[in-house]
Each structure stands twice: as C-alpha cells, then as structure tokens.
Amino acid sequence: MRNLIRALPAIGVLFFAANVFATGWDHGNAGDAVASEFILTGRDLVQRLELLYENNKPVFDAADLRTAVMTTTVVSEDHVMLDGYERDAVNFYPTQRLIKVSRSRWNDLRRSTQTASRLRLVLHEYLWISGVDDTNFVHSEHLIELLNIGNYSPSIWWNPVNPVNYVNATLGFAPEGCSIQPGKFDVKLSAETVVLESTGDCKEAYRKVQIVKTAGITPASSNARGLFHKYDITVFDNTQTAKSEMTFEPEWGACLLPENGACQVSGKMTLGGVELVFWFLRN
Amino acid sequence: MKYILLFVGLSFSTHAFAVSECTGRTPDGTWVTVHINTTGAMGAPDQGEVSFEKEETKFGYRFSREDITQFFEYDEPSNNTAMIGLAAYVAKESPVAIKYNGPNFVDMDLKTVLDQNQTKDIKGNFLRVWKGPGHSSDDQVQILTIACSTWANI
Numbered sequence: 001m002r003n004l005i006r007a008l009p010a011i012g013v014l015f016f017a018a019n020v021f022a023t024g025w026d027h028g029n030a031g032d033a034v035a036s037e038f039i040l041t042g043r044d045l046v047q048r049l050e051l052l053y054e055n056n057k058p059v060f061d062a063a064d065l066r067t068a069v070m071t072t073t074v075v076s077e078d079h080v081m082l083d084g085y086e087r088d089a090v091n092f093y094p095t096q097r098l099i100k101v102s103r104s105r106w107n108d109l110r111r112s113t114q115t116a117s118r119l120r121l122v123l124h125e126y127l128w129i130s131g132v133d134d135t136n137f138v139h140s141e142h143l144i145e146l147l148n149i150g151n152y153s154p155s156i157w158w159n160p161v162n163p164v165n166y167v168n169a170t171l172g173f174a175p176e177g178c179s180i181q182p183g184k185f186d187v188k189l190s191a192e193t194v195v196l197e198s199t200g201d202c203k204e205a206y207r208k209v210q211i212v213k214t215a216g217i218t219p220a221s222s223n224a225r226g227l228f229h230k231y232d233i234t235v236f237d238n239t240q241t242a243k244s245e246m247t248f249e250p251e252w253g254a255c256l257l258p259e260n261g262a263c264q265v266s267g268k269m270t271l272g273g274v275e276l277v278f279w280f281l282r283n
Numbered sequence: 284m285k286y287i288l289l290f291v292g293l294s295f296s297t298h299a300f301a302v303s304e305c306t307g308r309t310p311d312g313t314w315v316t317v318h319i320n321t322t323g324a325m326g327a328p329d330q331g332e333v334s335f336e337k338e339e340t341k342f343g344y345r346f347s348r349e350d351i352t353q354f355f356e357y358d359e360p361s362n363n364t365a366m367i368g369l370a371a372y373v374a375k376e377s378p379v380a381i382k383y384n385g386p387n388f389v390d391m392d393l394k395t396v397l398d399q400n401q402t403k404d405i406k407g408n409f410l411r412v413w414k415g416p417g418h419s420s421d422d423q424v425q426i427l428t429i430a431c432s433t434w435a436n437i
Contacts, residue, residue: 190409191427217378217411219420228421249421 033225034076034106037154038089038099040224040253041122042069044158048147059146068130072097079104088121093128115151120144159226161218162250163187164267164278169196171205172273178202180274183211187280190215190227206238207274224252235272244272250280301326303356303367303433305381306393307410307426313337314394315412315424317381319354319369328354331371333379333412344415346373356433358387365389365433377413377420383431384408396430403428 046066052059080102082090088105092098109118123140134140168182177200185194196209212232218224234245250267267278306316314336322329328351334343353370365387371379385405388396396402410426 191425214425215411216421216423216425217380219378220372220376221420 032076034101034103035074036224037110037158038074038076038101038106038122039069040158040161041119041154042126043253045069045119045123045126045147048149049143052143052146060143064130064132065126068097068126072099072126072129074099074101076101076103076106078102089125091125091128093131097129099125099129110154112151112153115149116144118154119147119149158224158253160187160215160229161224161226161252162228162254163280164229164231164250166279166281167194167196167211168277168279169209170275171198171202171207172270172275173205174198175201175203175205178205180207180209185213187229189213190229202238204238205273207243207272208236208240209271209274209276210234210236218252222252228252231278233271233276235274237272246271248278250278301356301433301435303365303369303431304393305367305383305410305429305431306397307429308394308397309424309426311337313424315410315426316393317369317379317410317412319351319356319367321354321356326356328369331369331379333415335415342415344373346371346379350375356435358389358433358435363387363389365431367431367433373413378411378423379413380409380411381429381431382407382409383429385431387432388430389432389434391432393430393432397428402430 046062046069049060049062049065050058075098077100080087080090080100086105087102088109089099089101092100108114109121120137120140123143124134124137127134127140132139165185165187166182167185169180171178171180174180178198179200180196180198183194183196185192190213192213194211194213196211198205198207210233214230214232215227216230218226218228228249231248231250232245233248235243237243246269248267248269269276301321303319303321304316306314308314314334316334316336318332318334320329320331321327327348329348331346331351332343333346334341350373351369351371353368355366355368357366359365363386365383365385367381367383369379369381373379385402385408388401402408405428408427408429410424410429412424413420414422414424
C-alpha cells in the first residue's frame with residue numbers, strides 16, 4: 001500500500017500525459033496521426049464534392065465547407081464524451097472552430113470497411129462548423145451516398161502526402177506536325193524517371209523533358225506521416241543542351257486539379273519553352 | 284544472491300554491443316554511410332552517424348539515442364543475411380531512415396560491394412537521410428540500392 005501511495009504521483013503524470021490532446025496537420029503539435037487523417041479526409045471530401053455535378057450543375061456549394069476545413073483546429077483525445085456518452089467526435093460550433101476526435105473510435109473508423117462511416121463522420125463535423133445543421137446526419141449521409149466512394153484505408157490513401165500520377169506537356173512554340181505527349185507516374189513508386197519528347201518535324205522547337213522522381217520522409221514537425229515526392233525536371237533542346245531545370249514539390253495534402261483553381265499550387269509551370277501541368281487523377 | 288545471478292546473466296548475455304552500417308551512392312557519386320551503435324544487455328540503439336563523402340570532401344552529422352524512434356537489427360548466420368530497420372529524427376525533426384533485407388556484408392568494404400553491383404537486384408531497400416545542417420528538414424537524399432553489414436556479438 002505504501003508503494004502504491006508513493007507511485008500515485010507518477011501514475012497521475014502518466015494518466016495526464018496519455019489524455020493530453022494533440023492537434024494535427026498545420027495546427028499545433030507534431031505527431032497526431034488521427035487529427036492529420038481527419039483533416040486530410042476533410043480536404044479530400046471538399047475536392048470530391050466540388051467535382052460532383054448533376055445535370056451540369058454543381059450538387060453542393062463547397063465554399064463554406066472548404067473554409068471550415070482550412071480554418072478549423074482538430075485535436076484528438078483518447079476518449080471524447082458529450083452529455084455523459086462517448087462519441088466518435090464532437091464539434092464546438094458556434095463558439096469555437098474546434099473538433100475533438102476520439103482516438104479509440106478512430107482506430108475502428110480507419111479500417112477500409114468503415115470508409116463510408118469515416119467519411120460521413122468527418123463531413124458531419126465540418127458541415128456543422130460551416131454553419132449547416134446536420135442533425136441526424138441528414139445532409140452528410142445523402143452527400144456520402146452521392147459520392148459513392150469505394151472502400152480504402154486512410155493510411156495508404158495519403159501516402160505520399162502529395163500524389164501525382166499524370167503530367168501534361170504543351171510546347172510554347174510548335175510548328176505544324178510537332179507535338180509532345182503527356183506522361184504518367186505510378187504513385188506507389190518512390191523513384192522513377194519519365195521522359196517526354198517532342199515528335200514530328202520540330203527543328204528548333206524540339207524539346208525533351210526529363211522528370212526524375214524521388215521520395216523523402218515527412219519531417220516530424222509537419223504533422224503528416226509518410227513520404228512526399230519531389231520531381232527534378234530538366235528540359236533539353238534540339239542540341240541536347242539543358243535549357244532549364246528546376247525541382248518541383250507538389251503541395252502536401254492538397255489537390256492538383258488546375259481547372260477548378262481551388263488549390264494554392266496548381267502544379268502548372270513553364271520551363272524551357274514547355275508548359276507542364278502536374279495532376280493527380282483519380283481512378 | 285539475486286544480484287550475483289543478475290550480474291552473471293548480464294555478463295554472458297549476447298548482443299552486448301553491435302555496429303550496423305549501411306552505404307549507398309547518389310547519382311552524383313556521393314557516398315552516403317549511416318552507422319548505428321547498440322549497447323547494453325538489451326542491445327539498445329545508442330547513437331548514430333551519417334556521413335557524406337565525395338572525392339576528398341567528407342562531412343556528416345550525428346544523432347543521439349533520444350532521436351532514434353525505431354531500430355531493429357538482426358543477423359542470420361545460417362545464410363549470412365541481415366535485416367536492419369531504422370527511423371530517427373535528428374533533433375527530433377529531420378529524418379534518417381533505413382530499410383534493409385539482404386546479404387550481411389560483414390567485414391567487407393561496402394563501397395566495393397556496391398561497385399561490384401552485388402545488391403543491384405535486391406528490391407525494396409532504401410536509405411533516406413536528411414542532407415544535414417544548413418539544409419531544411421525535407422531536403423533529403425534517397426538511395427534505393429544499398430549494402431549493409433551488422434556486427435553482432437562483439
């Protein structure tokens with residue numbers, strides 16, 4: 001008993017340490033994989049909803065939802081309680097832009113088979129923050145059904161954190177009959193080289209684009225876990241002289257869909273007389 | 284008596300001190316080598332060092348026990364293979380990571396091993412390290428063809 005009493009302060013410290021919440025992604029402490037996955041799932045949902053059309057009209061105006069995802073702090077705790085009951089997550093609308101996620105519940109929700117439930121929960125919490133009354137999941141349930149997303153594991157979906165699988169190339173000046181084809185990347189590979197070369201009667205307009213992909217590990221303070229990809233790009237002219245080179249690192253945890261202009265970095269650049277657009281196209 | 288037994292047990296325990304080393308070469312010809320030492324009866328990772336070497340230029344940095352978040356090393360004498368896994372964050376920020384499953388090139392010059400392409404057909408290994416002081420933490424080197432050795436039971 002005496003030993004137990006002596007140990008109580010240490011036990012208290014350990015208990016407190018285990019329950020201290022941590023924030024994720026670009027809000028706060030490092031290493032909270034749960035908050036990071038929650039936020040990335042929110043970003044993913046916004047992108048998908050912005051692409052959801054019915055009869056050539058957008059199904060959902062995602063502007064407020066996007067703002068909510070970008071400005072809300074997400075934290076995780078071992079257990080999240082509300083009115084005496086354990087919950088998957090709670091939001092603090094309208095007093096705070098804060099969501100608390102239950103780490104114990106998220107462990108189940110991150111299974112592939114729980115994809116619909118996981119996405120519904122994330123959308124539900126962010127909808128509330130954006131000012132939408134989503135009592136009984138009335139809107140989130142409907143939108144998740146419309147999105148019709150297949151099962152996936154969040155641990156592999158955002159690894160790398162900045163996926164790219166397609167690069168489009170356009171020659172700045174191209175005589176008739178001279179063109180350059182797009183290229184593809186495999187997001188599962190941590191190293192690969194893609195070469196795009198103009199074909200036809202190009203003469204001085206000839207360009208060869210060499211893109212070397214490498215991978216790095218996300219630094220601890222980034223709050224993201226996994227790999228990121230970088231692309232070393234070199235453009236050669238018709239004398240095989242390197243005209244221009246640069247390193248491109250796509251934005252982490254963001255889309256690369258240049259048409260909708262929703263991303264801070266679109267992945268569009270002009271280098272050595274070639275316009276390149278890096279995309280991540282969903283299958 | 285129990286302390287005598289503990290002392291004797293620890294004195295005769297194996298894997299008291301081991302050194303693991305992995306080397307690779309970047310496309311520009313820079314040799315990158317990572318050393319990890321383990322100490323104590325439980326073979327805890329103690330410290331590590333990353334060095335970059337190109338011609339006469341050599342520099343590097345160290346990381347401490349507190350920076351190592353995961354480490355595993357194993358040598359299989361029956362077929363002379365080794366497994367090495369390392370995850371460390373220098374100053375708790377900049378990554379140093381190794382995954383290796385292949386021949387244990389113990390007591391061999393790893394640069395010669397690589398020059399002779401002895402590991403070129405082994406897939407799935409990697410060495411990813413921060414470039415060091417003066418570089419941002421996401422400025423890293425990735426090498427996928429590496430050679431490693433682990434000296435256990437020294």
